[in-house]
């Protein structure tokens with residue numbers, strides 16, 4: 001069945017899928033994300049739960065869900081709860097390399113796929129004032145690690161190793177070819 005559902009409320013994921021030319025409906029999953037000890041397992045676990053929760057209602061369709069997590073020194077940085085937590089996250093990431101993992105789960109009658117991809121990001125050394133100003137823009141609040149590489153947050157990033165779209169929340173190339181296969 002060619003019907004594609006994006007099980008995500010992330011505007012970034014909507015934009016990426018649109019850019020790739022897919023037609024789809026958006027039905028966000030309502031699961032509560034969980035944080036496990038391991039960041040990669042956390043992202044994979046949550047991506048799978050998001051996809052399954054929607055797919056169980058729409059088994060005729062192809063369902064895509066994803067989860068993005070930032071981590072450093074064994075600590076997982078999800079979406080900050082408030083501005084104070086966003087400032088703390090950015091202070092901890094300042095001047096350092098950290099890792100970003102995005103896991104993707106695609107479920108359809110033609111097959112089930114769960115994969116992840118990681119990238120590394122180096123933040124500039126940030127002053128408290130720069131952090132305050134960035135947090136005031138509101139951009140960090142719904143982003144893992146409290147920044148958006150595709151937005152003003154790019155000004156805080158010194159360097160990236162790996163796939164840009166993995167940091168933004170949806171590794172494009174793998175996702176594209178799996179969707180081509182299952183939607184054909």
Ligand SMILES: Cc1cn([C@H]2C[C@H](O)[C@@H](COP(=O)(O)OP(=O)(O)OP(=O)(O)O)O2)c(=O)[nH]c1=O
Nearest residue numbers: 008009010067068143144147148149167168169
């Ligand atoms: C690091 C980083 C994350 N993000 C975003 C991608 C994700 O939307 C968000 C991580 O939270 P997620 O829980 O992966 O996604 P979400 O809650 O926004 O949406 P849903 O669960 O419904 O799919 O952080 C960016 O947009 N840019 C970045 O540079």
